[in-house]
Amino acid sequence: MLSLRGANYIVGALGLCALIAATTVTLSNYEQLSVAVVCVLVFFIVGRRKSRRTQIFLEVLSALVSLRYLTWRLTETLDFDTWIQGGLGVILLTAELYALYMLFLSYFQTIQPLHRAPLPLPDNVDDWPTVDIFIPTYDEQLSIVRLTVLGALGIDWPPDKVNVYILDDGVRPEFEQFAEECGALYIGRVDSAHAKAGNLNHAIKQTFADYILILDCDHIPTRAFLQIAMGWMVADRKIALMQTPHHFYSPDPFQRNLAVGYRTPPEGNLFYGVIQDGNDFWDATFFCGSCAILRREAIESIGGFAVETVTEDAHTALRMQRRGWSTAYLRIPVASGLATERLTTHIGQRMRWARGMIQIFRVDNPMLGRGLKLGQRLCYLSAMTSFFFAIPRVIFLASPLAFLFAGQNIIAASPLAVAAYAIPHMFHSIATAAKGNKGWRYSFWSEVYETTMALFLVRVTIITMLFPSKGKFNVTEKGACWSRKSLILARPTPTSSLPPSWGVAC
Template sequence: MNTKLPLPGHSIPHNALFELMEKIDWSAPLPKIVTSLFFLPFLIVIISFPLDYKYQFAFGIIVLISGSLISKYFHNRFVSLLLMIFSSIMTLRYLYWRFTTTLDFNSPAESFLGYCLLIAELYGVSIMFLSYFQSAWPLNRKYVPLPKDTNLWPTMDVFIPTFNEPLDIVRCSVLAAQSIDWPSHKIKVHILDDGGRPTFKEFARQAGVNYIARLDHRHAKAGNLNHALNQTNGEYVTIFDCDHIPSRSFLQMTMGWFFKDPKLALIQTPHHFFSPDPIERNLDVHGHVPNEGELFYGLVQEGNDFWNASFFCGSCAILKRTALEKIGGIATDTVTEDAHTALKLSRKGYNLAYLSIPQASGLATDSFPAHIRQRTRWARGMAQIFRIDNPLLGRGLTIGQRLCYITAMMGFFYGFPRLVFLLAPLAYLLFGFEIYHAFALTVFSFAIPHVFMAQIANHKVQSQYRHSFWGEIYDTLLAPYVLLPVILAIINPKLGSFNVTVKGQTKFTKDQFDAKIAMPSIILFALNVIGAAYGIFNNILGGYGEYWTAVLNLVWVAFNLVILGACIFVAKEAKELRRTPRVDMELPATIFLPNGRTIFCSTVDFSNRGMSLKLPDGINLGPNKILDIGIFRETEEVRFKGVVRKGGNLLGVEFSPMDLDNYRKLVQVTFSRADNWAVDWGNNRKASPLKSLSELIGHGPLSPRKVMTNNKVRKV
């Protein structure tokens, strides 16, 4: 792999140092060894040099100010690496002090609680270092064109597995798959119906696609895919979850890499979602704050790609059949068959690729309980792989691959550490236990540079794909639910069963608060409130205990309350006014009125049931009018009939019933357009860590009040 490192992004004038950094081939061992030996003595001195809390605090402030200024005024990958180094130094200095100073406990109870906190901190630090390694140099793979001679293009099977999803969801994906630009004699679309439903078989016949069902349901989705592999013979296999709608350019954008790299077994593209997940919807931040998946598909996967460790994510991916046959098909040993399949391919020496250009889009989980079930299954599956096929053990993997795979697995082990962080300050505020045996101002002087420098470095690297502190919400929400499944999976990987993620079926006729699913957050919130109140009255006002130790723990509790408050509000499911999610997109359109009049307008959004149309200023239409609507697909105009349900200058139109051919045209002109999903990818609104924290506070302490008083209905 060529790892001569260019400086992508916004460049600054190159001086001699930057030019030298560009010329060095960092893939060679000699530069790495020389650099390590040169800096190691300095690193040891910086980490271990003793300072009292005043000088340590001053040193930390200098590093933080320097890091902030560098982050603000310099923009290239070398600067990101420099900030990671700053962060690592402050963290290692903190850890050295932590191990040599803070573990002198006074009682068995303090020792137990203190070491629980230390384990949680070590987990967090490990994930931080691993994530720095993983995302140090994203590969940013580009599109490779196919040969002009289509006779050289391989045959392709497109698999769309389904189990209990409604036909309304699957139909759109199937018709879009049929519209993929590929020689018709070299592509076959297959519905893999594990539900064995006659309506699906009839739809497959009408649509002209193959229908595959099986008598048993062993190994869930993995078994369904393997059964289809035995029934088909295409040289390559493309897989879409049944709610993922591919653009027509999917294969032409991706297949060129298989011609360039004969050892390539997989190319994965992003999972893009046109509907908000429950956290986005219920906190009303969709489109303003990047969602959970954008960090993984926007940055982490590109970092994995640099180390040849791109993950197979179960959908929106292409696999080479011969490579799958070498590993015995899709992995069936765990409930995360996709990640395990990628690991097995890597062990066999195949290359895995990631192309960060969205070429399909689907539905996010549509309720908080469904979201928790899906993430819990992912966590259990990763723990199963960790237990039965640990990437740190066995043959066939490079060091980079081992670290990338173990990072992904350990990333789901946050249940215990997260709960420890939420409860740790209560040990002192409620019971007076000193589980962090040090003078409070000294703790501030070491912990603040460690924590805030990590925020500065992560913001520099992740700002396009995750706002600071928002990841805390996702982890805190799920921590009580993933803890036990992860522990059980490590003890006995065979425990549990595969659960299908429900999408597009859960509707809320009114705003409702799910107290049952929110109960862990409510209990943790109440405990932190009690701890804060008791600490203020007992330690601050009453003068008991050490003042600054109480302040330190109260600041900690305040942050916990911000996060937990937002978590509680997530459990308030917002009423949905539409039966299907709409996609925001502006396309030129034409309205043909019965009197022969023509109005040129544009779409605002669309779904498989209707669309919104923006008329020219000064023009209005009333409700219940029947319209002919024309939308262009390249040079071809496609027409649909619709009824105006909401009149005015901004029309809400419901499509009239249409046959399968017209529905296929609707999909082609809307969902499967080649430019649909890639236009805004990675162009999220950025927010500084302080701005992000202030926005988060608005969803935190105020959230319990919002749950009781806010009845605003949001359109979804």
């Protein structure tokens, strides 16, 4: 008898063949326009139902419409009169190919969000594991670190099975004194080699617990953190990492400066609300640097945290999974921290993420080497290549200028053909993503976020691709004070220079 998995493969293969066949059917512009109208009507009719199967159907429909658009672009719109038109047209087409590639990868990545629920710990507390809580700090203020340390000391776990460590890369006497006063342990380091990864590796050699909970120094944990997140790791000894969301109680620069404020979801919500949950289905959850529990055995099996790139977190998870370890994601916020206050700081953080992920793409490409399943490879590939978005975004913004100022027509198509192919493609890709991301990201604000970031990330993207060893780790500044009257954009006025009458608020 044919197994269920075999039947699914056959159905999937037949569906793929049907999709390819539907993509390559030749239609006139009027016929294609009729098909486009029907597809839009189907979207609205089917989309009224809320289920995972409905979302998958809409993604397949979107893929069909987009593939027909791609076929049209490749076969009918590349007729150029001059080499300048040809060059500009190919550049635009390359950007569109990237956008389609990321669209299809995102559909694959989030095809079945796992929505993992907590597992209970053993009834006997004596069977609970030992935990070291690491709170790395470099140049942050003690007022910020203090709250996280006190929160960690208050975590509900047997006192003889947990230790809280301040990992001070600045060797500051006031931090050591605070650790003594509050009951935490202190590990200082003088050289600061390899930044955060080096700090963590230094601490691992001096501690011994079964598990390590890592908290950025501004992430204050709830009392139930370990009891909520530890169950899966105790139940499944193959799990090396349990990642939880990064939740922020302060507004990010977009929420702070735009009129919509808190009515707009934070920029990171899409990643922690949708993408990581989708990664979990493919066993491709990666470490995000904080709010995560790691198995010491797994970290030691790869020689410690990765130091080859500036995003040691994602690279460490990749190396663990190459060694056969699993990772997991629990979409329950169990800690809360400070968002970046200034747009310049926000951009600097994203530049580091972009540099680090592209470095991993260059030095430890997930599509190469052993140890990963296909789903894991594609999820990591999506995470890394998503940071190339800045270059296509700038191309899309600049392309109309070729016609407006230079008279260069870089798409050889009639308005009817554009209406029949391009507009349906854009409608389905945006509307389908909006349904899948509902509550986590608004489509309009995605454009705002990416456009703002793109202008700053283009340079670092190109340089890192060409010279992956360039650049160094930078610490994200947190806990600044801002005036109620100041407009915080790319170059905010330092609070120290504001008139006393402005009333600075922390």
